Amino acid sequence: MKNILIFSTIALLLVGCDVHKKDMEDITLLDKSESVDFEATGRYDLREYILPAKSQTNIYQRVKLRDSGGDREYKEPYMINNDDHIEYLVDGDTIKELYDTDYTITDSKIIKKELVDDFYDIREYRRNLNIGDFYYIYEYVDAESVLYQVGYTKCKVTEHLDTQEILDKSYSDILHLSCEQESKEGVRGEFSERKIFVSEYYYAKNIGQIAAVGEVCTEKTYDKTYRQCTKTTKKLINIVD
Numbered sequence: 001m002k003n004i005l006i007f008s009t010i011a012l013l014l015v016g017c018d019v020h021k022k023d024m025e026d027i028t029l030l031d032k033s034e035s036v037d038f039e040a041t042g043r044y045d046l047r048e049y050i051l052p053a054k055s056q057t058n059i060y061q062r063v064k065l066r067d068s069g070g071d072r073e074y075k076e077p078y079m080i081n082n083d084d085h086i087e088y089l090v091d092g093d094t095i096k097e098l099y100d101t102d103y104t105i106t107d108s109k110i111i112k113k114e115l116v117d118d119f120y121d122i123r124e125y126r127r128n129l130n131i132g133d134f135y136y137i138y139e140y141v142d143a144e145s146v147l148y149q150v151g152y153t154k155c156k157v158t159e160h161l162d163t164q165e166i167l168d169k170s171y172s173d174i175l176h177l178s179c180e181q182e183s184k185e186g187v188r189g190e191f192s193e194r195k196i197f198v199s200e201y202y203y204a205k206n207i208g209q210i211a212a213v214g215e216v217c218t219e220k221t222y223d224k225t226y227r228q229c230t231k232t233t234k235k236l237i238n239i240v241d
Helices: 009-013 021-025
Strands: 056-066 079-091 094-097 101-105 109-116 119-126 134-143 147-166 169-187 191-204 208-221 225-240
Touching: 079 208, 147 191, 147 208, 169 208
Parallel strands: none
Antiparallel strands: 056 079, 056 225, 079 094, 094 101, 101 109, 109 119, 119 134, 134 147, 147 169, 169 191, 191 208, 208 225
16 A cells, blocks of 8 residues: 555644634635535446445455554554455445445435444445546534544545456456545543544455555554554455355
């Protein structure tokens, strides 16, 4: 994956203890150019890549690694799972993933509804895209008198690949998607926690996800600062019809 982490201005603004609620509410985390145009046309139909064309079960190998003190030097994995199942049930413009996620397809959007901790997280992805286009953007600034929580997520189409080899299997017509996410929360003057995520996803047309690499680095500050990074890789092993 690309080991490039982008730190927004918000990370600098929140380091001090004298940030006021109004200051935080006036912050914009993303540039005006970082937006999603759902009605725009594009060469690639995201539905054809991130979701399979028919009902099937994808089986993945998932490997997790942890560094030492935030140095991003990964050695032996601490978890390897060679039986990570994702079941897709395709019924026209409605796709169900496992038991808690539903996708609804419209002409311009892919609407993802996922049950997370007894609440539904609903996201809208732009469907028709070109290389470099954003398909999902989200930002939030939530500040009380003492508490604060801020962050952003932005996902785009990075490149198209003719072929990609995963676990000795070759796939064709690949769309590479990338997401960056940063969040910071805490109590001013007491503690803070900042997380930075970078994810790379690879999807084969009509098959779905064939590989992914995600890295999250966490920095917690109490009486001292603690740092930790973890990396997760995910690779398609087999498809069961």
